[in-house]
Amino acid sequence: MAGLAAAFGSGAMTNSIDEIEFTEVILATGTNTTENHPIIGMKVKRAVRQQGAKLIVIDPREIALTKYADIWLRQKPGTDVAVLNGLMNVIISEKLYDKPYVEERTEGFEALAKVVEKYTPDYVERISGVPAEDLKAAARLYAKANRASILYSMGITQHISGTDNVKSVANLAMLCGNVGIEGGGVNPLRGQNNVQGACDMGCLPNVLPAYQPVGNDEARAKFEKAWGVALPATPGLTIMEMMNAAHAGDLKALYIMGENPMLSDPDLAHVEESLRNLDLLIVQDIFLSETAALADVVLPCASFAEKDGTFTNTERRVQRIRKAVEAPGEAKADWEIITALSNRMGYAMPYTSAEMIMEEINQLTPSYAGITYGRIEREGLQWPCPNTDHPGTQYLHKDRFTRGRGLFHAVEYVPPAELPDQDYPLILSTGRVLYQYHTGTMTRHSKGTTERYPENLLEIHPNDATKYGIKDGSLVKVASRRGKVKIKAAVSQRSPEGTVFMTFHFREAAANLLTNPALDPVGKIPEYKVCAVRVEAA
Amino acid sequence: MSGIKLTINGLEVEAQPGQTVLEVARDNHIYIPTLCQYPGTTNVGACRVCLVEVENARTLVASCCMPVTSGMVVRTNTERVRKAQRLIVELLWSSGDHNCLTCERNGNCELQDLVYWLKIDKPRFNIDPPGYEIEATNTMIQRDLNKCILCGRCVRACNEIQINEVLDFTMRGSEAKVGPAFDLDYIQSECVFCGECVNVCPTGALTFKQARFAGRPWEMKKVRTTCTYCGVGCQMDLNVHEGKIVSVTGNREYGTPNTGSLCVKGRFGVDFVHHQDRLKKPLLRRQKGGELTEASWDEAIDFVAERLSALKKEYGSDSIAGLSSARCTNEENYLFQKFMRAVIGSRHVDHCARL
Ligand code: SF4
Ligand code: SF4
Ligand code: SF4
Numbered sequence: 001m002a003g004l005a006a007a008f009g010s011g012a013m014t015n016s017i018d019e020i021e022f023t024e025v026i027l028a029t030g031t032n033t034t035e036n037h038p039i040i041g042m043k044v045k046r047a048v049r050q051q052g053a054k055l056i057v058i059d060p061r062e063i064a065l066t067k068y069a070d071i072w073l074r075q076k077p078g079t080d081v082a083v084l085n086g087l088m089n090v091i092i093s094e095k096l097y098d099k100p101y102v103e104e105r106t107e108g109f110e111a112l113a114k115v116v117e118k119y120t121p122d123y124v125e126r127i128s129g130v131p132a133e134d135l136k137a138a139a140r141l142y143a144k145a146n147r148a149s150i151l152y153s154m155g156i157t158q159h160i161s162g163t164d165n166v167k168s169v170a171n172l173a174m175l176c177g178n179v180g181i182e183g184g185g186v187n188p189l190r191g192q193n194n195v196q197g198a199c200d201m202g203c204l205p206n207v208l209p210a211y212q213p214v215g216n217d218e219a220r221a222k223f224e225k226a227w228g229v230a231l232p233a234t235p236g237l238t239i240m241e242m243m244n245a246a247h248a249g250d251l252k253a254l255y256i257m258g259e260n261p262m263l264s265d266p267d268l269a270h271v272e273e274s275l276r277n278l279d280l281l282i283v284q285d286i287f288l289s290e291t292a293a294l295a296d297v298v299l300p301c302a303s304f305a306e307k308d309g310t311f312t313n314t315e316r317r318v319q320r321i322r323k324a325v326e327a328p329g330e331a332k333a334d335w336e337i338i339t340a341l342s343n344r345m346g347y348a349m350p351y352t353s354a355e356m357i358m359e360e361i362n363q364l365t366p367s368y369a370g371i372t373y374g375r376i377e378r379e380g381l382q383w384p385c386p387n388t389d390h391p392g393t394q395y396l397h398k399d400r401f402t403r404g405r406g407l408f409h410a411v412e413y414v415p416p417a418e419l420p421d422q423d424y425p426l427i428l429s430t431g432r433v434l435y436q437y438h439t440g441t442m443t444r445h446s447k448g449t450t451e452r453y454p455e456n457l458l459e460i461h462p463n464d465a466t467k468y469g470i471k472d473g474s475l476v477k478v479a480s481r482r483g484k485v486k487i488k489a490a491v492s493q494r495s496p497e498g499t500v501f502m503t504f505h506f507r508e509a510a511a512n513l514l515t516n517p518a519l520d521p522v523g524k525i526p527e528y529k530v531c532a533v534r535v536e537a538a
Numbered sequence: 539m540s541g542i543k544l545t546i547n548g549l550e551v552e553a554q555p556g557q558t559v560l561e562v563a564r565d566n567h568i569y570i571p572t573l574c575q576y577p578g579t580t581n582v583g584a585c586r587v588c589l590v591e592v593e594n595a596r597t598l599v600a601s602c603c604m605p606v607t608s609g610m611v612v613r614t615n616t617e618r619v620r621k622a623q624r625l626i627v628e629l630l631w632s633s634g635d636h637n638c639l640t641c642e643r644n645g646n647c648e649l650q651d652l653v654y655w656l657k658i659d660k661p662r663f664n665i666d667p668p669g670y671e672i673e674a675t676n677t678m679i680q681r682d683l684n685k686c687i688l689c690g691r692c693v694r695a696c697n698e699i700q701i702n703e704v705l706d707f708t709m710r711g712s713e714a715k716v717g718p719a720f721d722l723d724y725i726q727s728e729c730v731f732c733g734e735c736v737n738v739c740p741t742g743a744l745t746f747k748q749a750r751f752a753g754r755p756w757e758m759k760k761v762r763t764t765c766t767y768c769g770v771g772c773q774m775d776l777n778v779h780e781g782k783i784v785s786v787t788g789n790r791e792y793g794t795p796n797t798g799s800l801c802v803k804g805r806f807g808v809d810f811v812h813h814q815d816r817l818k819k820p821l822l823r824r825q826k827g828g829e830l831t832e833a834s835w836d837e838a839i840d841f842v843a844e845r846l847s848a849l850k851k852e853y854g855s856d857s858i859a860g861l862s863s864a865r866c867t868n869e870e871n872y873l874f875q876k877f878m879r880a881v882i883g884s885r886h887v888d889h890c891a892r893l
Pocket of ligand 3: 037039765770771796802804
């Protein structure tokens, strides 16, 4: 997000889901789309099978989309910047880039060209293992299209170089004039239903709603006036920094609404110590999650089917959820709980419905100003939607980037923080599967999804399996410098030799006991996609 | 571009080149029954229920596959058409085991509707039902091929809408059936349980298993909402009966972003809502190291308010942090950061977008 915001002035998905089906070239990198965003995966497949689109997949794993790809670049995990720079090297040296666009709409091209100069296809092949000829073919295919859409997800961001990876993706799209046009764009696919909305609403330590920086006096003054309090002018801690502060004893209380860091965060042993070190842990959830079990106070809340409100999907579309059934027992909607707590603490919150809160959001959040319940009754609206006559925005950066000119960032390849060595000879990559979701709180309490994928599996290449004496379906021990888990092996060619893969949905074999909390210095996203492990028969 | 002129049932209408007779009839609110035809998939003319009379054509033609031509004269409602339609539907009816009394599709079945619309009292034929076993090897989709009319909608939905490429026609002639390759059960196949095939099936051959005996279609309250899982934000209906979500269905008319399609999580991942382990009362750990025990809301809110106020007083606002959720609504996220910033006065608010 930070990467895209730096390049374009906005971190959101530039284009719309429907456009993906009707473009000329799709470049999918670091997104296992058919499993994590199945309906977008469906549109990618339809684009290829029915609309004649070409598909380039850049991914170390043999994900389902590779079956539909015209070109599949299988890079070594964590070498994304090298591959992207390599693509741009070819595009610039063969003069395939969109020169007028670069001149009129962007800045920083010279510096970019200078850095990518050394990323020749041969050099990139040595770093990433991607054959030089394939790299050239992919570069030409992408550059020659009139409209090409880039899709990416956690496979790009969950690296120590995550922000750089994103900047590289943005570079590539701008170089070929693909931003600000229908069917083009740089499209980060958000993993969770309302990540976009949580960011839009200012649940980030450095910004107020609609990305108005806390350091901006004018923005702060607006909120101070509306809320009747003085607001701090400096950014606070990110989630990983909070854990560290709790560990050090500087943070005394943590209020967690609907999250389960005891399964989702890297290096769980450290997380548990941190949470136990707090004076007060408040957890609001629908089940007694691993995190809630450690809490001093657990507040039962309503699920999505038991309350009204809105979610903002990955294409910035604000859509309604509606109360269908009553919450069990005394569980209440999260907004009702916050309201009650605030009133008890002496700060009046008068809300009696979710809609009343949206009315306040409309006043203070320029991009949501025109998004009222009345207008989205039948179909959601895409922000920015600055007033109630505005039709919403299908794609961003038309004619002009949010920040003015698009900014190229010259980015060098940096290897992952922890590479395999003698003691820990394999790379572990973590992710999700179609049938489970995040920490499993919901999917593992549902019959069908559990039936289809009941337990965690370690995906391991046949050659590695032979080497370590592991049979398909047998129990293995996986250890990293931080911890170890027992898990069943699934021998398959999906992951390349030297890399194993597992999901983080299961507490019984929690991937995050192993993962490395090394953070991307800007985005503060942990490196879930690469850490060094050892595997042996259990 | 000038339109093509033709007449349907004596009415002069205009059409665009490439349109089928069926499409033009529908555009002009003239009803032609269909079974195998389904929007977003190829027209195959398999069921032949959409037969119409075209002047100067020797036989009746399937309107879903018939492109319009200039000057064409079409009749959709002659006795000849009806007779042919009745014969087809009677054959479909009698070659399957269509016992509406216990069928999950009762009241929401296109075959049943057509029998009624064609005013068929009883089928003329007496054919032994095929005698397939009902597939009961998974908890999500029930397959009763005794009710299958071989319209092929499921095959086309799986291959052309979802591109999951699981279903096909297997065997031929009187043995013909639809299903995954090698005659496997769904659960053994590559099926990803998107449920598209169930959504399009016009009969009770494919139904949602967990909805079995859980309520009739006309008793169901449909509540439109947005899926709670991934960032696509699919639009869906929760079908509610007696306070419980019985099934989840897509609706093509809701349009973007999913036009009625869903994935396994949206379709079959919602029963967690009624799971017995849901938290129903606030829990308090009244002493460090003690157990979590039930409390009233009043007590819990008091406890939190007092403890937060005390910590704020002793260590300052920045000793308190908040983590919000990508699973909560915009309204709740807005309120959460407002609470942290305005009520607590803390700078520390984040959520799990990074993870
Ligand atoms: S559920 Fe989906 S994948 Fe499975 S057979 Fe039906 S349409 Fe195909
Ligand atoms: S299972 Fe349903 S959709 Fe498929 S061919 Fe049979 S009747 Fe048609
Ligand atoms: S139904 Fe599937 S694709 Fe659609 S929003 Fe839910 S999880 Fe995502």
